[in-house]
């Protein structure tokens with residue numbers, strides 16, 4: 001850090017002041033896990049970005065994974081993904097009955113992302129498909145063990161393509177927790193913009209309305 005080198009033992013931390021050049025080295029053959037707490041922006045932190053992209057390069061989960069329509073027999077895995085730690089608090093209502101209803105609702109589409117062995121790693125739901133103009137991205141979740149490897153990107157691209165394949169659809173909107181840094185950063189990188197919610201939109205508590213519009217692209 002700056003001109004000096006510090007040894008940081010396992011379980012301890014080091015504070016890097018703003019604008020101080022820094023670098024992290026691991027001199028062992030063991031994997032190193034680093035927790036970066038960054039203020040104000042996490043996604044702009046080069047160390048955090050590098051750590052994520054290295055993790056992505058190491059795991060090739062994204063190769064061979066694809067998105068397909070959800071079948072009733074996938075729902076157990078879907079609910080398992082939804083109930084996982086660090087997930088439920090970021091999404092609204094859910095559970096087996098909710099997903100069963102979605103599968104039967106002609107106005108909604110339920111999608112799963114599976115790996116080569118057909119294991120469910122993520123799912124997403126589109127809603128409001130019969131309405132002209134705007135489609136809602138109602139939910140998207142990647143299983144904790146699949147995160148940080150590009151699966152969220154793969155799924156979001158697919159959901160957007162599905163929504164925009166309808167000629168009458170020019171906007172895709174969603175509702176994301178204002179403190180959901182990961183999801184907001186993902187949506188922003190696809191061109192979603194935070195806006196004031198239109199009258200009548202029902203948002204999560206602490207929810208932020210974001211929209212992708214063909215007019216901007």
Ligand SMILES: CC(C)(COP(=O)(O)OP(=O)(O)OC[C@H]1O[C@@H](n2cnc3c(N)ncnc32)[C@H](O)[C@@H]1OP(=O)(O)O)[C@@H](O)C(=O)NCCC(=O)NCCS
Pocket residue numbers: 042043049052053086087090091139140141142143146147148149150151152153154175176177180181182183185186189
């Ligand atoms: C949000 C979520 C879907 C992202 O899925 P993912 O597979 O981890 O995302 P990817 O690996 O495809 O990363 C895509 C982008 O997401 C953002 N992102 C992912 N992890 C991040 C993190 N830990 N910190 C900040 N941004 C992050 C980045 O913009 C990243 O792009 P980059 O790596 O080029 O910087 C996943 O974290 C999740 O399921 N979270 C819990 C449920 C949830 O919040 N759903 C959204 C409800 S609106």
